[in-house]
Structures are given as structure tokens and as C-alpha cells.
Amino acid sequence: MKFRKFTIENYKSFQFPTDILFPDSENGKSIFLIGGMNGAGKTAIMEGINFCLYGGKVEEIFRSINRKSLALGNASVSFELEIEMDDASPLIVRRSWSAGVIDKPKVKDFEERLVVVRDGKRVSVQNKQMWQDFIRATIPPGITQFFFFDGEKIQEIAADDHSEVRLKSSLEAALGIEYINKLSSDLLYLKQEERKGFVEISDEDLEFKESELKLQRSKITRLNKERDEVRDDLESFKTQNEEAKKRFQANFNVEPESRDAIRQIEKRRVQVANRLGQVENEIRILCEKDLPYSLLGGLFSGIRKQIECERESAQGEAIKENAADLAKRIVRVVEEPEPIYIERLSAEKMAELEKRISSLLREGDSRSSIKKILNISDRDAAKILQQMDELECSDIFLLQPLLEEKKELGVEVKKIESSLQSGVSSDSEKDIFEQLQSEIEGCTTQIGRKTEQLRILEEDILSYEKKIREIEIEIEKLYEKHNVSKVKADFISECDAIAGLLNQFVIRMRKNKVHLLQEKTFEMYKLLSTKSGLIKDITIDDKSFEIRILDRNGQEIKKSGLSAGEKEVFALALLWGLAQTSELKLPIIIDTPLSRLDSTHRDNIIRNYFPNAGEQVIILSTDTEIDNNYYRTLQSHLSGAASLVFNQKQEITTIKNGYFWEV
Structure with missing residues (x-):
């Protein structure tokens, strides 16, 4: 597997999309050198590749968005990473975060x-x-911790004097033992689940369920017979009903009606007849009570007029009789309580005014002098007017609608009586009519009862069929449990056997791989260490993972007794050994690996580690780590080089082809 291109956008100082190409050398191996000063973005590239492959915490990525x-x-x-797989097929991984x-x-x-995107086809989201x-x-x-690491990782491993726990977890990750452990856990889970369902079923349990099934089947057989x-x-x-209807049709030439329908018609006839009697009674009451007076309704206006005229004439006569008294009262009103005129009238003029008013009142209105025909008192006149008002507002005017309703009811009664007697003229025909009607009605009643009875039986049959199916399933499960008890026991036994084999496999594999790890680690350590001649061997215990460094005399050299540079060289050798032990062909990415090493150790790493680290090696370095001399040493192994250029003013990193002095 090799990385072909990495694109980083809007992360830390990489504001714009920045492509980094990783070409191959002629021999297929490649060391690609990326130079950058501190803060130029070397660590951002390492982080970006990890984020692209595995994702990361949203908070951490959000904090690293380019500020501008x-x-x-x-x-x-x-981030986008183009990968060439071991079978030469292309794989593109593109991961992005956005807030919209x-x-x-x-x-x-x-x-x-x-x-x-795999083989040129985008995979569905x-x-x-x-x-x-x-x-x-x-x-x-x-495992990528053995392939993607920086100087801090090397120093962390170098500073760990008790690295057994770290080494064990690292080796198990390199060997994929975590997947074997997961398989062992799954086997244990399956075994526990099997034991949960491991219940012994007796013959008595089966016999009881079989007898219950037999009882239910006998019930459903009886119900099926009853349903038939x-x-x-x-x-x-239904047949009898159809035949009775046909006979009725043949005898009376009309469609047969049920007795209920006839009862409804008869009921309607009685209702109409009763209403007809009520209407006739109301008409009779109106005629007896108000009709004689209402016949005089045309004279009511003349009588009212005559009463009003006679009332006015009586009032005029009363005024004439009291003319003198009224004249005196009117004259006094002119002066009392206050005079109407400024100039008071003299007694003579007052007397003259009284005389004239009295004469005027005695003359009266000539129109009020009419001939008295009725000559009745005011009380009697009021009673007559009230009586005429009551007659005009009485129910006598409902007489016409009642007469019309009476006519309609009479027609409906005749129509109903005619329908009841249709086709039936003699007593014998009436008997046949009643007989057929009774037969049809009886058949209809029985059809309704049998239909309901059939519905209930079918529901009961469905219920019993469901219960029988449930019992059959229970019996089948009981037989399965009864028959597979041995199978389950064998399965549990096989789980134990497989778990034992997996455990043995892990022990043997760990032992073999630990031996390979110590060989590879020692192989690289000898190439990198300045004290390689003093060290005879490096051993790793396959149980405790304790690392021992032995000198030429077989004496142990404590790791704490090594110099800081030797510790870092040992850590680098261990990382290389773990990568080789995993047998995965992944790119090696190293960020600032030489910062704390002396020149001798640097020489060894440049000459012996980088060219042999892997099929593809990507080195992120400052100009003081891999300087001009080291660059010339590596140049024959390089497939290319690039430089990260950080613009202090714009706070933007760009990439250019060539190492520092080649840009």
C-alpha cells in the first residue's frame, strides 16, 4: 500500500486546498522528504492524514480551522487521501467537516x-x-502508531523504563490479537446463551401437550360437524323462502312482503286515520265557536268607524254642555300663574274674552253632529272592539289549511286500504295470503338465526384452529429441546474446545512473534546504535514482555543506564521491529525524528534506518535535522522533496517542489 496524494484544506495554516504528491522512485521504493520550519505545518500534515482515515473529535477539529x-x-x-492498494487498485478517502x-x-x-471512492466508483453515503x-x-x-509517529512518540517510548504493558498492547495490536480476543468473547457469549436455553424436557411434558392437542382437535371436529x-x-x-316467494308471485302477481312490512303499512293507515279524525274535530270546533261571528268580518271596518264617530260626537256634546266653565278656566290660564301678555286685560275685556270662548265652545264642530245608530257606552264600545280584534286573530283562518289537509289524508287512507286489499278478494285468497306471508316471514327469521349461529361457529373454529397451531408449535419446540439437548451439549463443548484452541494459537503466535520482534529490533538496533559492539543480544519474555539488553558477557544492561540518544535509537528500533512483525505494508510517516540525537546517531539513522524503514517513507523535517550534508546522503534514495513555506504576514502555508535550498 502506498499513499499517492494528500490534500489538506482550511486546516491550521493551510487555508487553501494544498496537494502533496508522493511519487515512486525507479526501484519502486520511495523516500519523500518534506521540509518545513517549526510552525510551518509539518504536524498538521501528520494530523490531517490520521483525521482523514479515522475521523476525530469535532471540538479539536473546530479549534484548528484556519482563523482567516x-x-x-x-x-x-x-482532507483527501489517494491510496494505491496492494493489488494496485485505487482508493480515495475524502473526509470533511462543515457548519454550513x-x-x-x-x-x-x-x-x-x-x-x-473505490475503483473510480463513489460509495453511497x-x-x-x-x-x-x-x-x-x-x-x-x-497499528498505525508503528508507522505514523513523531519525535515525541520516540521520546515517550524511550523515557518509559517499564514498557512491558505498552509493548504487550502494541504487539497484540500488531498481531491482530484483539480480534481473536473478540472472537473468544463471542464464543463465550454464545455458550452462555446456549446454556440459558438448555432445559431438560421429560416424556411426561410431551405426553401432556399431546393429550391437550388431542382434546382441542376433538372439539374442532365437533364444531366442524355442527357448522356443516x-x-x-x-x-x-333459503330454498323454502324462495319457493314461498314464487308461489306468492304466482297467486297475487305482486312481490311478497313480510308481515313486518304489512304491519308497518297498517300502522301507517291507523296513524293517518287518527290524524284525519283530529283534523275533522278541529274543523268542527272552529265552525261551532268562531265561524258565525267570522262571517260578519266584512262589516267590522264599518262598525269600528261608526263607534269612533259616535265617540267623537259624544265628546263634542260634553264640551257644549260645559262651555261656560271651560271658558272661565281658559281665561284664568291667560293670567295665572303669570300673565302671558305684558299689558294686563281689564275686567271688561276679560269678560268679553270669556264670552267669546264660551260662544265658540257652544257652537262646537259641525262634523261631530252625526246620527247615533249604535248609541252604546264607552265600555260596551271597548268590549265590541276587543271582540272584533280577537276574531280577526283567532284560529278561524286555519280553517282553509285544515280543509286541504283533510282532503290529502282522505286520499292517503284510501290508497293504503287499496294496497292492503290488492289482489285479495275472497276469504280463501286471504287465507292463502296470510299463510304465504307467515311462511316467508318464518323462513326469513330462521335464515337470520342460522346466519348468526354460523358466524359464531366459524369464529369458534378459527379460535380453536389458532390454539391448535400454538400447541403444535409448543410441541415442536418441546421435541426440538428434547432432541437437541445432546446437540446443545456438544455445541457448548465445541465452544470450549475452540476457545482453548484460540488460546493456544495466541500463546504460540505471541511466542513466535515475540521471537521475531526481538530479532528485528536487535537487527535495526545494531545498525543504529553506537554501542552495538558492546551488546550481544536483546531478549523479550513472551509472557511478561520484559525487555532485557545483554552485553558480550551475558550481563544485563539496564535500559535506564543507556544515554538519552541510545534510548531514542532503541525506541526507533522497537517501532521498526513492531512494524516488521505486523507484516503489513503500510507507508512510514516520521515527523522530526532527529531533533534530540547527536551527529553519530543521526548518521546511522540517515544511512541505515530511512532507506530500510519500508516500501514508502515520508519524512517531515526541519533544515537543522536533515541539513545539506544529510540531504546529499539521502538524495540517491529520494523519490522527491517538497518544502512548506509559511508566510508570516498572511499566516498561510504553501508547498513548493524541492527541499529548502532547491526551492
């Missing part, structure tokens, strides 16, 4: 997106988890 882009509202980060187009984006707005698992299986994250009988009865009543 974030200020402009571009809250997004993206929103103001003042926050961490919670960040959403991750993974796109995988819905398969994100599947392809994430594929990436993790192809490049296990627990009810179906036969139902068909018989």
Missing part, C-alpha cells in the same frame, strides 16, 4: 461527511459506517 477563513464565515475543513452557511458557527453546528469499518480493517488504527349441519339448515330455509 473562519473570520470570513468559512467554517469547514477537508450560518452566522457565528459553533462546534454543535459542525457535521462530518465521509466519501469513499448511506454506507458510511461500512466503509469506515473497511478503512479500519485495511489500516488498523491500533347449520349450513345445510341455512340452505334449506
Whole structure:
């Protein structure tokens, strides 16, 4: 497997999309050198490759967005890694995070997106988890620590005087023992699940269920027989009903009606007849009470007029009789309580005014002098007017609608009586009519009863059939449990055997791989260490993972007794040994590995480690680590070089072809 191109965008100082190409050398191996000063973005490249492959914490990535882009509202980060697989097929992994187009984006707005392109075909986003698992299986994250590391990782391992725990977990990750352990856990789970369902079934349990099944089947047999009988009865009543209807049609030439229908018609006839009697009674009451007076309704207006005229004439006569008194009262009103005129009238003029008013009142209104025909008192006149008002508002005016309703009811009664007597003229025909009606009605009743009885029976049959199926399933399960008890026991035994074999396999593999690890580690250590002549061997215990360094006399050299440079060289040799033991062909990415080493150890790493580290080696270095001399030493092994150029003013990193002095 080799990396062909890595693209980083909007992460830390890489504001714009930046492509880093990793070409091959002529011999197929490649060492690609990337130079950069501190803060130029070397660590960002290492982090970006890890984020692209495995994702990362949203908070950490959000904090690393390029500040200038974030200020402009571009809250997004993206990485893309093009990989050439061992079978030469291309694989592209593109992972990005974005908050979308929103103001003042926050961490919670960040959403991750993974796109995988394999063999030129983009994988559906819905398969994100599947392809994430594929990436993790192809490049296990627990192993990449042996392939992707920096100077700090080397120093961390070098400073660990008790590295047994770290070494054990690292070796198990390199060997894939975690997957074997997961398989052992799954076997244990399966065994426990089998034991949960491991129940002994006796013959008595089976016999009881068989007898219960037999009882239910006998019940359903009886119900089926009863259902067949009810179906036969139902068909018989339907046939009788049809024959009775045909005879009725033949005898009376009309469609037969049930007795209930006839009862309804008769009921309607009685209702109509009763209403007809009520209407006739109301008409009779109206005629007896108000009709004689209402016949005089045309004279009411003349009588009212005459009463009003006679009332006015009586009032005029009263005024004439009291003219003198009224004149005196009117004259006094002119002066009392206050005079109407400024100039008071003299007694003579007052007397003259009184005389004139009295004469005027005695003359009266000539129109009020009419001939008195009625000559009745005011009380009697009021009673007559009230009586005429009551007659005009009485129910006598409902007489016409009642007469019309009476006519309609009479027609309906005749129509109903005619329908009841249709086709029946003699007593014998009436008997036949009643007989056929009774027969049809009886058949209809029986059809309804049998239909309901049949419905209930079918529901009971369905219920029993369901119960029988449930019992059959229970019996089948009982037989399975009864018959497979030995199978389950054998399965549990096989789980134990497989778990034992896996354990033996892990022990043997660990022993063999530990032996290979110590060989490879010692092989690289001899190439890198300045004290290689003093050291005879490096051993690793396959149980405790304790590392022992032995001198030429077989005496142990404590790791704590090594210099800082020797410790780092040993850590680098151990990382190389773990990578070789894993037998995975992954690219090696090393970030600033020489910062704390002396010149002798640096020479050994440049000459012996980098050319043999792997099929593809990517080195991230400063100009003081791999300087001009070391560059010339490596040049024959290089497939290419690039430099990270950081613009202090714009705070942007760009990449250029060639190492520092070649740019």
C-alpha cells in the first residue's frame, strides 16, 4: 500500500486546498522528504492524514480551522487521501467537516461527511459506517502508531523504563490479537446463551401437550360437524323462502312482503286515520265557536268607524254642555300663574274674552253632529272592539289549511286500504295470503338465526384452529429441546474446545512473534546504535514482555543506564521491529525524528534506518535535522522533496517542489 496524494484544506495554516504528491522512485521504493520550519505545518500534515482515515473529535477539529477563513464565515475543513492498494487498485478517502452557511458557527453546528471512492466508483453515503469499518480493517488504527509517529512518540517510548504493558498492547495490536480476543468473547457469549436455553424436557411434558392437542382437535371436529349441519339448515330455509316467494308471485302477481312490512303499512293507515279524525274535530270546533261571528268580518271596518264617530260626537256634546266653565278656566290660564301678555286685560275685556270662548265652545264642530245608530257606552264600545280584534286573530283562518289537509289524508287512507286489499278478494285468497306471508316471514327469521349461529361457529373454529397451531408449535419446540439437548451439549463443548484452541494459537503466535520482534529490533538496533559492539543480544519474555539488553558477557544492561540518544535509537528500533512483525505494508510517516540525537546517531539513522524503514517513507523535517550534508546522503534514495513555506504576514502555508535550498 502506498499513499499517492494528500490534500489538506482550511486546516491550521493551510487555508487553501494544498496537494502533496508522493511519487515512486525507479526501484519502486520511495523516500519523500518534506521540509518545513517549526510552525510551518509539518504536524498538521501528520494530523490531517490520521483525521482523514479515522475521523476525530469535532471540538479539536473546530479549534484548528484556519482563523482567516473562519473570520470570513468559512467554517469547514477537508482532507483527501489517494491510496494505491496492494493489488494496485485505487482508493480515495475524502473526509470533511462543515457548519454550513450560518452566522457565528459553533462546534454543535459542525457535521462530518465521509466519501469513499473505490475503483473510480463513489460509495453511497448511506454506507458510511461500512466503509469506515473497511478503512479500519485495511489500516488498523491500533497499528498505525508503528508507522505514523513523531519525535515525541520516540521520546515517550524511550523515557518509559517499564514498557512491558505498552509493548504487550502494541504487539497484540500488531498481531491482530484483539480480534481473536473478540472472537473468544463471542464464543463465550454464545455458550452462555446456549446454556440459558438448555432445559431438560421429560416424556411426561410431551405426553401432556399431546393429550391437550388431542382434546382441542376433538372439539374442532365437533364444531366442524355442527357448522356443516347449520349450513345445510341455512340452505334449506333459503330454498323454502324462495319457493314461498314464487308461489306468492304466482297467486297475487305482486312481490311478497313480510308481515313486518304489512304491519308497518297498517300502522301507517291507523296513524293517518287518527290524524284525519283530529283534523275533522278541529274543523268542527272552529265552525261551532268562531265561524258565525267570522262571517260578519266584512262589516267590522264599518262598525269600528261608526263607534269612533259616535265617540267623537259624544265628546263634542260634553264640551257644549260645559262651555261656560271651560271658558272661565281658559281665561284664568291667560293670567295665572303669570300673565302671558305684558299689558294686563281689564275686567271688561276679560269678560268679553270669556264670552267669546264660551260662544265658540257652544257652537262646537259641525262634523261631530252625526246620527247615533249604535248609541252604546264607552265600555260596551271597548268590549265590541276587543271582540272584533280577537276574531280577526283567532284560529278561524286555519280553517282553509285544515280543509286541504283533510282532503290529502282522505286520499292517503284510501290508497293504503287499496294496497292492503290488492289482489285479495275472497276469504280463501286471504287465507292463502296470510299463510304465504307467515311462511316467508318464518323462513326469513330462521335464515337470520342460522346466519348468526354460523358466524359464531366459524369464529369458534378459527379460535380453536389458532390454539391448535400454538400447541403444535409448543410441541415442536418441546421435541426440538428434547432432541437437541445432546446437540446443545456438544455445541457448548465445541465452544470450549475452540476457545482453548484460540488460546493456544495466541500463546504460540505471541511466542513466535515475540521471537521475531526481538530479532528485528536487535537487527535495526545494531545498525543504529553506537554501542552495538558492546551488546550481544536483546531478549523479550513472551509472557511478561520484559525487555532485557545483554552485553558480550551475558550481563544485563539496564535500559535506564543507556544515554538519552541510545534510548531514542532503541525506541526507533522497537517501532521498526513492531512494524516488521505486523507484516503489513503500510507507508512510514516520521515527523522530526532527529531533533534530540547527536551527529553519530543521526548518521546511522540517515544511512541505515530511512532507506530500510519500508516500501514508502515520508519524512517531515526541519533544515537543522536533515541539513545539506544529510540531504546529499539521502538524495540517491529520494523519490522527491517538497518544502512548506509559511508566510508570516498572511499566516498561510504553501508547498513548493524541492527541499529548502532547491526551492
